[in-house]
Amino acid sequence: MPIPQSILIVKRSNLMKKFLLITSCVFLLCLSGCWGMKEVQHQIYITALGLDFKKGQYYVYFQALSFSNVARQEGGSSSSEEPPVLVGTGKGDTLEEAFDYIQRSSPSPLYFGHISTLYFTPSMLKHHLNEFLDYAGRTEVIRYNTGVFSIKKDIKEAMSLNGFFGKSPAFSFTFNPGEVLENDSFIPTITYQNLIQRYRQPVGSMLIPSIKVEESQWQEGEKPKSIVKISGGYLLAHKKITGWLNINELEGINWLDKDTTRLYLVYNEKKIGVKVKRPRVKIKVMGAELTPHYRISVKVPVTIQENLKEISQTEIKHIVAAQVQKQIKRTFQKGLDLHTDVLNLSEKAYRFDRYHWTIQELNELTSDSIDSIKVKATLLNTSAYK
Known part of the structure; x- marks a missing residue:
């Protein structure tokens, strides 16, 4: 009497399961596990x-x-x-x-x-x-x-x-x-x-x-x-x-650093303190000269932390802009004294217009290499100061 087809299928399935189980066990024996772990x-x-x-x-x-x-x-x-x-x-x-x-x-x-x-x-x-x-x-x-x-x-x-x-x-x-x-x-x-x-x-x-x-x-x-x-x-x-x-001589670097998240400025003469959150900078390379020149624009969002003399908001923004500009200029000049591009301005020209100048020309920075530094301060929050 012939064996029904359904029984043959079940037997084949059981044989396949056994084969897979045996094969898996053989491969598991080859694994090192954590025997060499210290x-x-x-x-x-x-x-x-x-x-x-x-x-x-x-x-x-x-x-x-x-x-x-x-x-x-x-x-x-x-x-x-x-x-x-x-x-x-x-x-x-x-x-x-x-x-x-x-x-x-x-x-x-x-x-x-x-x-x-x-x-x-x-x-x-x-x-x-x-x-x-x-x-x-x-x-x-x-x-x-x-x-x-x-x-x-x-x-x-x-x-x-x-x-x-x-x-x-x-x-x-x-x-x-x-x-x-x-x-x-x-x-x-x-x-x-x-x-x-x-x-x-x-x-x-x-x-x-x-x-x-x-x-x-x-x-x-x-x-x-x-x-x-x-x-x-x-x-x-x-x-x-x-x-x-x-x-103190390195303060200007922070305004050009993309990773700067928060800074504090204090102006003692006017008893003003502000918090700056995520300043943003743009550096434009001017290519008409024998050596590159740069125009720096910085946006400075500020929150007033201290204003003991009740200075107007307009004057505070002017003071902040002047302070930021002063710090950038000072750090740049300190770098020039060491014959170093401390603000990494030449990297901007090297990355995006490297064939317009030679490496030597890119590194020839002077006090005139910066055409302008424009700083725009905006008030995010006055912290209850009017």
């Missing part, structure tokens, strides 16, 4: 690197944090004890030797995947930055979103400081500047990606913010609290450091 406590996680060159040798400073402390602080638990900060020092005739120097003395393997901050001393920036970029590019030690700062001295002290209320350095400005600059964009910051992109650019410049250890502004209990504070920045142009400007 436990968190079995590695030392480097969170910041400091680089210096002195006495003919490279010095590399390694900062490591305890992630158990960071996790506990993120979870909201409090502790009166400051979390430990581990700082190691490696030195050598080459960067490779300096890195190996500290790794040989470590009781556990070093892991570099969590590096969030780079600190360079002036000697490293001025004379050996190219060597570091070459080394980091070949070894993939640094992530592209790593923040970059410079520090003149006290590099080990700066890397050893904890944050406020006993928090780890992971909650400090150099690890996460975005939160602070969102409220007051007083200086532009850069990442390792910005550094390697701009290092070989033939025009313009890049600012590397500099920090210092400050203990006169804050006090914890009866003791002064040491913090890292922005002091200014080094200007990098054409593969070299051209000079350093303090924080």
Whole structure:
């Protein structure tokens, strides 16, 4: 008696299911799973690197944090004890030797995947930055979103400081500047990606913010609290450091920075204070000259924060416009003194009309290179001031 067709179909289906199950099990046996995974406590996680060159040798400073402390602080638990900060020092005739120097003395393997901050001393920036970029590019030690700062001295002290209320350095400005600059964009910051992109650019410049250890502004209990504070920045142009400007001399950069979200202006003579939200700038390149000239237009939306002498709104707008114009001119002139295009005006001509001038002509900036700076202040909110 022949087997019904429906029974044959069911049997074939069952055989297919068994075949697929066996095949899946065979492939699963080939997977490695997590057999090679290391436990968190079995590695030392480097969170910041400091680089210096002195006495003919490279010095590399390694900062490591305890992630158990960071996790506990993120979870909201409090502790009166400051979390430990581990700082190691490696030195050598080459960067490779300096890195190996500290790794040989470590009781556990070093892991570099969590590096969030780079600190360079002036000697490293001025004379050996190219060597570091070459080394980091070949070894993939640094992530592209790593923040970059410079520090003149006290590099080990700066890397050893904890944050406020006993928090780890992971909650400090150099690890996460975005939160602070969102409220007051007083200086532009850069990442390792910005550094390697701009290092070989033939025009313009890049600012590397500099920090210092400050203990006169804050006090914890009866003791002064040491913090890292922005002091200014080094200007990098054409593969070299051209000079350093303090924080006040760099104020004009902020008005031309597309990432500026909020700034504050104070005019002491009239007792006026205003908040500026997201200024907008346009730079027009004039091409009739042997060298490019520029016309700068800035729109400044302001909110009045303080007006003790009850100055009229019209006068306030004039004062704000004059202050912004003054800061841009001052920063531009400070750059000229260092033979540096600190405002990156030449980059505009290089990007959009690069064949009209040579690289040399683009870099020939003078005090007459800016035809005009027009600033228009508009009132967003008077904050109850009439």
